[in-house]
Amino acid sequence: SQKIEQNSEALNIQEGKTATLTCNYTNYSPAYLQWYRQDPGRGPVFLLLIRENEKEKRKERLKVTFDTTLKQSLFHITASQPADSATYLCALRKVGGSQGNLIFGKGTKLSVKP
Amino acid sequence: NAGVTQTPKFQVLKTGQSMTLQCAQDMNHNSMYWYRQDPGMGLRLIYYSASEGTTDKGEVPNGYNVSRLNKREFSLRLESAAPSQTSVYFCATTSSGDYNEQFFGPGTRLTVL
Numbered sequence: 712s713q714k715i716e717q718n719s720e721a722l723n724i725q726e727g728k729t730a731t732l733t734c735n736y737t738n739y740s741p742a743y744l745q746w747y748r749q750d751p752g753r754g755p756v757f758l759l760l761i762r763e764n765e766k767e768k769r770k771e772r773l774k775v776t777f778d779t780t781l782k783q784s785l786f787h788i789t790a791s792q793p794a795d796s797a798t799y800l801c802a803l804r805k806v807g808g809s810q811g812n813l814i815f816g817k818g819t820k821l822s823v824k825p
Numbered sequence: 826n827a828g829v830t831q832t833p834k835f836q837v838l839k840t841g842q843s844m845t846l847q848c849a850q851d852m853n854h855n856s857m858y859w860y861r862q863d864p865g866m867g868l869r870l871i872y873y874s875a876s877e878g879t880t881d882k883g884e885v886p887n888g889y890n891v892s893r894l895n896k897r898e899f900s901l902r903l904e905s906a907a908p909s910q911t912s913v914y915f916c917a918t919t920s921s922g923d924y925n926e927q928f929f930g931p932g933t934r935l936t937v938l
């Protein structure tokens with residue numbers, strides 16, 4: 712069956728450390744993968760997109776990697792801050808899938824302690 | 826610009842009642858989506874509309890109907906609400922193109938008793 716899994720439901724780290732979140736998928740051929748941030752009581756907000764032919768993407772303190780052999784994306788937040796505490800969702804679009812249609816993981820709740 | 830707006834923010838229904846969730850966007854996007862989000866289940870697509878005048882089923886369409894009223898508005902209707910439809914509902918939009926992000930509304934929290 713097709714699955715997209717975010718390995719940790721929750722991740723607790725100390726301020727200043729690097730947070731690493733994992734997204735794995737099986738039986739999909741993603742055209743691209745996206746990462747979103749969701750705060751309590753709010754809708755998800757787009758952070759980064761990485762295409763199937765890209766290995767790494769960066770935006771400020773955020774870095775995303777994409778390994779189509781391992782079928783895995785890693786999302787890193789360097790020099791983490793308490794304000795980074797939120798739930799992070801990965802989402803992929805299948806090759807040949809309807810334009811814009813995404814499959815979402817269940818999310819990882821990140822808590823950054825001062 | 827308001828982006829994506831949803832009404833109402835909260836709603837409590839009794840089993841068997843009907844209601845319509847409204848979504849409007851001022852981003853001039855073609856595609857619109859309705860998701861539900863449940864604890865431990867993540868976001869699941871209910872219906873989507875690739876353009877004005879078209880709608881298609883997503884992963885969990887049973888018990889729902891949609892109307893793409895015009896380019897701006899996409900409504901979700903529950904004809905006979907059931908407790909299993911207790912959830913948070915999100916509307917989202919995206920522009921045309923292969924790699925575009927989705928923009929989400931603030932959500933509607935629905936409880937069916």
